[in-house]
Amino acid sequence: MFANEMAEAACVIGHKRPRECNEEVEEPQKTKKKRKVDEDTCQNQHKRKEKKSRLSAGLFGEDCEIRHEQVYEFLKYAALGKRHNATQPSWCHIYHQRHLAKVVVIVLQEVSQLYFYKFYLQFKHLRRAFQHRFSLPPTSANFIASVCGEGISMKHQNSMQGSASAYSGHIPKNSDLQKDPIIEKYGEEKHGLTSYILTLEEMRKYDYPLEGSPGCGNYVHTQCESPRTDSSPLFGLDCEMCLTEKGNEVTRVSLVDAEGQCIMDELIKPETQILNYFTRYSGITRKILRPVKTKLPEIQDKLKKLLPCDAVLVGHSLNADLHALQMIHPSVIDTSLLFARHKGRRFKLKFLAKAVLGKEIQSENKVGHDPTEDAEAALELLQYFIDQGPRKVVELNLEMVLSAPNLMESSQQKSALQLQQNGVQKHSSEPPSIPKPCFLDHLNATGQKTLLLSRKELASSGLCQNSLSTSNKQILKRAIQEVPLSSFSVIQFTLRSAHDAPDLVAEVCEKMRIQLADMLTVYAGPFDKDFCLKSLRREFKKCGPIQSLTVLTETHQVQRPVTVMMLDCDMLIKELEMDIENEGVIYVAGVKKTLTDTDLQEKFSHLKDLQALFWPRDLKSGKHRNYCFLKFQTSESALEALQDINRQGAKGSQLQSRKALTSSHLHRWICHMDYNDGKPIQLVHHILHMKKEQLSTSEQDIRKKLKKLDRSIKKLYRSLENNTLCVVLLPGVNSVYGSFSGLGLMGIKEESRSSAC
Structure with missing residues (x-):
């Protein structure tokens, strides 16, 4: 508010010369008009500058x-x-x-x-x-x-504030500190970055490309031979690979400087034919690589020009990236080794980014990993390690944080009595709360009313x-x-x-299950006497999963039951199609369950502006269903994809598509259609028929x-x-x-x- 008032005052000062308070001067009409135009212009400029959240x-x-x-x-x-x-x-x-x-x-x-x-x-x-x-x-x-x-546990408070405190506030004792592999190697005091650069013996032990090492004869040197100091420039490096006839070959490389700026993000054409794009992890598809002409030697030359003589490369399991690039660099810091664990195990980069930095990377919503994001995360992890020191890192108790979800899950399967008898600390989905002021207190302290x-x-x-x-x-x-x-x-x-009655939710739930069953029932026929039931099931499966199929052996005149819900069905479908949640989302049926996630990603990789793919699983068996949802950046792209898939269907493809009618998270509701507390739906039908009057009123x-x-x-x-x-x-x-x-x-x-x- 204050900034806006100052800006408006500046505009008035800029367009009106100062006068004494009691001075009255009649201005010409043209001057007044000009001033009005100028003031309107300023106001419009300020409106344009106002950013909307x-x-x-x-x-x-x-x-x-x-x-x-x-x-x-x-x-x-x-x-x-x-x-x-x-x-x-x-x-x-x-x-x-x-x-x-x-x-x-x-x-x-x-x-x-x-x-x-x-x-x-x-x-x-x-x-x-x-x-x-x-x-x-x-x-x-x-x-x-x-x-x-209020009532949020210390663990939750810490994670939400972005700080990386130890699980449940637990800090290892001094005796435990001395046994930690990080303390054993670096001590408890803070050090400069040169203390964390891998030695020649460590690089040889962890299979880093070195001069004279087997298989590194044709590798290119970065020629960064100047002595390193604690002020040497840091660069994060990460690569994505695809499987080719030659093995794993690099197809994308990203380089990030210490300020988090991406100074290189290049796609690379492999030397040999690609056998598997690993799209789920690499994000690379045939369509993306088709126009790429850049070869590995060009990338090697570019990296040599970008890296200063005393550059230090930072990455997570960086040896694999350097082998993929076929390059030798003398000074590296590996965050997978820096955040050391007992017995040589390593934390994943995704976990470290979440637990230490409070950052979510390698999201399942994205198609493949983003090497720029991964390189930046590795840099930030190193900078955290340098700023906080080894002791603070150990006090994060990352091993406990990593195992906490498993501990809570296993403890939920035991009763509280058993836990007390065995002397095991009780864990629950919501650990015991530690009183702590909520953010509303901060607002009140700064004079903002809540x-x-x-x-x-x-x-x-x-x-x-x-x-x-x-x-x-x-x-x-x-x-x-x-x-x-x-x-x-x-x-x-x-x-x-x-x-009101206290448990109306149960009645609503039961009735909705029955109405869903009515809406999802289709009557088809007549068929020839010698028709094949297996072929009929296969044909209907193209439209989506079949709950049950019943054959009538005698001739009947069948009519779909008409209810109030069915009369509203057309209106409801139109509203669902127009739902803001379904904008840019299409439903695709006829997906083969034998496909893998990678196969499905590649199958739809040609579709324009595809943002995300969701392939639901059966909650009981864990297997994929034969339908999926595709989300696009715009509704126009979704419509083009829908038309493209249906054109393929007309040419014999098993896939069929339409605009999505439900939110993708509702796939879990399918389990409610099978049974109700062990009772088949037919029994629920009978029970609800007995309560028809009561249900209608409720x-x-x-x-x-x-x-x-x-x-x-x-x-x-x-x-x-x-x-x-x-x-x-x-x-x-x-x-x-x-x-x-x-x-x-x-x-x-x-x-x-x-x-x-």
């Missing part, structure tokens, strides 16, 4: 589920920026965070993902206003506290309640008044009233309440100023009938989008 999240497929602590990480960064150790979250980037006007979190208590998709048409505003959507684990005992910071509005019966959230209300209507009224005065607000609406009641909630959110959303980050959280439900995942929706309010909604 935006979100970028690669939420697709299995990566759509975001943990509560990750939501905390996101909200903390949105509220604080880079202050108080807040770091950019790995799963969603906020561009121009400091231009955010406010942050508003809306919690719909007792509402789950199931409600959203079951009553999809009722959420008219929610499904159109928010661009990003993600799954949430079922609600914790204290949902608001878990996503706003707001939490909720119902009286929900007042045990663990956070300081600013206001308690008795109804959603009251909450909405107060929110519209008080949110503009607060920089961070949490508004909690609730679905249930005192007169469902209508929920439908009305959800529609009111959607309207309340719309009113509140419209009252927000532009550039406000709005996050809507449906916590999910934990009940005796089972756990139901939650849902998160988020977006930054824009004038065009808010008027459209």
Whole structure:
């Protein structure tokens, strides 16, 4: 605000000469017009300079589920920026965070993902206003506290703040320190970079290319022979390889300087024919390499020119990269050896980047690894090691951090009684919390007002309640008044009233399963008497997975059952096709289960602007299903791909495609179609038929309440100023009938989008 006022004052000063306060001079008409034009021009320039905040999240497929602590990480960064150790979250980037006007979190208590998709048409505003959507684990005992910071364990606090502290705050004892391989080699004190350069004996031991070594006769020297000092320039190096007739040959190389600037990123044409592109790891495809003419000798010459005489190369298992480049360099630092483990084992670069730097690299959403990203991560790891020293690195207790998920998973399979009897420390999915101030305290300390509005019966959230209300209507009224005065607000609406039955979620779930079964049933016929059942199944499998196939041996006149849900089906399909979540996403059926991930990536590598591929697995068998989802950068590219795949289908291909109708994270719902607590669906049909009247009343009641909630959110959303980050959280439900995942929706309010909604 202050900067804008100063800029406007500067414009006025630039276009108006100063006068005494009491001086009155009548200016000519032309001068007034000119001044008005100049002032309008300045205002337009300032409007153009104002940057809008935006979100970028690669939420697709299995990566759509975001943990509560990750939501905390996101909200903390949105509220604080880079202050108080807040770091950019790995799963969603906020561009121009400091231009955010406010942050508003809306919690719909007792509402789950199931409600959203079951009553999809009722959420008219929610499904159109928010661009990003993600799954949430079922609600914790204290949902608001878990996503706003209180009650988060020390382990979670440390990981979200981007610091690399030891697991559960554990610091090794001095006796343990002396036995650590890092301390044994480097001691406890800090050193300069020359102390971490591999010696000649170490390079020979770890198979680095050296003069006179077997197989290195034709290797090229970098000719960097000057003495190294602690101020010598550092360069990160990483390569990607493909399998050729000659073996592993380099197809891409990246070089990054100490400031993180990429000074070289080149594709290389291998000498011999490629047998396997390793697309899943290398990101290289036939299409990418087709126009490349650059050969390895050209890259070698370029590297020799780029590297100074005293350059130090840094990488993770750098020996493989130098062998692939067929180059010899005398001074290297290998981060896989620097962060040493017992018995010669090594940490993966992806783990070190996450545990030490708080960075997410080699994401599953991306097709292949990014060598520039990997080279930069190796450089940052070395710089961390130099700045913090060996003792601080050992105190990270990386071995414990690496094994923690396995410890927690195994401990969940045992009872608390067994753990106590065996004297084993109890681990859970949420370790014991250590009280720590949440980021709302930091906001309050800097004079920024925070707001939490909720119902009286929900007042045990663990956070300081600013206001308690008795109804959603009251909450909405107060929110519209008080949110503009607060920089961070949490508004909690609730679905249930005192007169509602406590377990409506079970009824909704059972009825939705039956309706899904009705919608997914197809009647086909008549067939010849000698038709082949195997051929019929194979033909229908082209359209997607078949749950069951029943043959009627007698002639019947079959009609699809008509229900209210079926009458709304056409409308629902149109809305799903237009869903902002499905923009640029297509569904492809007929995928052969014998294919590998790499085969499938290569099969679709020719499609323009392909951003991500998701191939669901069966939750029980772990095998891939015969359909997948393709996500493109633009809806136009998705439409072109759809037409291309269907053209191939017309020519005999097994693949068939259409616009996606559901979010890719809903593939997990398929398991709900098989059984309900061990009871076949037919039995559930019978049970629900007995409760028809009761279910109908309950469902209508929920439908009305959800529609009111959607309207309340719309009113509140419209009252927000532009550039406000709005996050809507449906916590999910934990009940005796089972756990139901939650849902998160988020977006930054824009004038065009808010008027459209």
